[in-house]
Amino acid sequence: MEFKVIQECKSSKARLGEIKTPHGQFETPVFMPVGTQGAVKAVSSEDLVEMGIKILLANTYHLYLRPGCGTIEKCGGLHRFINWKGPILTDSGGFQVYSLAKLRTISDEGVTFQSHLDGSRHFIGPKEAMEIQQVLGSDIVMALDECAPYPADYEYVLKSVKLTSLWAKRCVEHKKDHHQALFGIVQGGMYSDLREMSAKDLTEFCFDGYALGGLSVGEDRDTRERVVSETRRFLPDDKPIYLMGVGKPEDLVRAVSLGVDMFDCVLPTRNARNGTLFTHRGQLVIKNACHTEDDRPIDEKCGCYTCSHYSRAYLRHLFMAKELLAYRLNTIHNLYYYNQLMDDIRCAIREGRLADFRNNFFRLQQEKD
């Protein structure tokens, strides 16, 4: 993997970058849609290509449990299995082990857990995390980390940071495929000195990129932005920075200015299925009665497939009638919105007008429809 900074913003830490992977290149800042179980919920890979999406995230924990590495290996790897020719980033499986699996036991060696699907017992350590992601064949793989709960006391988070550093070292040692880029994950909860410790530990291993983990776990926005901002100072400028699990459109706009290059979040896809749609003037709840006979698209400034072909009235009807098409059309719109937002941000950085873009973005978000 190659990362290159193309343009730096003068008024903030934002930068326009480019990442090259074995499955193609993309520009940063970038938002990665989440393909939890080998599919971005409700849409096909062709839909994603048409939206202009360049890189997907897939969840190692889910794919490891179902359909299992054997199936994906026999079908020629994850790219071929899911029919996605572009870059894929896989997480380590750690986060889902902590949030979904049952009866977890953590030791220095790794995590023993029971599947949330059938209660079967499994073990994932740093070596296994690397091996599974090698079978998946993703372009960017994540080191196994321990994600402390929130809130957690200082002693717990200190131990968690130390374990994450130990596992990070082992992941570096166990990664065999030189085509795959490996990112380390900085932990440390909301404690400034632990974030510093974690960042300094990890940078010693010269990862291809650095992720900020353990955020968007219930803390308020100011706290999160403080942690991002403080931690960012201890991370190298020549590597991509990935803020995991964030977030709302306004969170992305703000985090870019703190020097974040990559994002992922289930919000656009999950909200789509709940009927909450993003527009340049804020959110729109499609089931609201005011849309019953509204012949306009969701967002008149949007160029997505949904807005080009369907009215709010029809989308509301589909949603009220629980038609499956509703989930796809809504998802196409929301992901297109996110992708376009990142495109606009990159364009603004390139043209040296990010501050103006940001002011305009927040002003429009307040406007009534």
Added chain:
Amino acid sequence: MEFKVIQECKSSKARLGEIKTPHGQFETPVFMPVGTQGAVKAVSSEDLVEMGIKILLANTYHLYLRPGCGTIEKCGGLHRFINWKGPILTDSGGFQVYSLAKLRTISDEGVTFQSHLDGSRHFIGPKEAMEIQQVLGSDIVMALDECAPYPADYEYVLKSVKLTSLWAKRCVEHKKDHHQALFGIVQGGMYSDLREMSAKDLTEFCFDGYALGGLSVGEDRDTRERVVSETRRFLPDDKPIYLMGVGKPEDLVRAVSLGVDMFDCVLPTRNARNGTLFTHRGQLVIKNACHTEDDRPIDEKCGCYTCSHYSRAYLRHLFMAKELLAYRLNTIHNLYYYNQLMDDIRCAIREGRLADFRNNFFRLQQEKD
């Protein structure tokens, strides 16, 4: 609407025809996918166009209740509302009133019923059926009929036939839009003489086409084919014949030879959502364990989007994981299969080899995968 017979089969009553409507033309025999609530479940109108589908069926009962005629009228009619530029056939609403609605009261004037959605009271008579379908703006509208239950005794069915004839006359009188074609529906249950009576009554009104209603309601195949065959003799050869609600691929192949030109059925779409897929060698149940690591497409002879891009292993995984994409990909395959089957039938009639086609079709359906 214009109907033209292009080619007649020498060994059966099958014929190749062409229907011209204000929204385009299509060849018969044709299968019409069912867009119950203004959407063919799980797919978009663009998907349907890509499959080569030319005409859709939409359900008046469902659309009348939700979103309601007012909404569809304000959004420019059904074609524009659902983004479908091709021909649409709407049913009269009668069948759903009998099968879904509650507390029905039938009189010579029409049917009073309660909505299955919210219990609200409604009335649909011949005049209302014509008015609603005029607002929808469909290309082919159906006369209001009374569909007798099965089994039903002779006296009941006799009354039902007489009522259907009375309503047919009133539908003809109340239809105002001369761009819309109007089809009558022959009833008469499984009684040969009542079918004859119904067919003779209806042909007096010179409908643009004739449907066979009240079939595929629980009778065995031999009975259904006897009724189709007997009734067909009393219907004009210069009008399209539509067998409502039928059916399986083998039913279509057989009914074409009895002189049927048009079909609709929820089977391909419903089966798709249940994971039962049609192939040229019979049905395939995608959840079966034998498909777990099967890298082949559903049907190696199929040219659909799903078969061109995805393996059985992936489709099984999506289905087991209840991913919404499963329903769309399966639906695309099944509808493509039906559409291709009708295409093959038309080609065989054109080339004077329908008997061979039929023998080959049934031989392959028996073969193991």
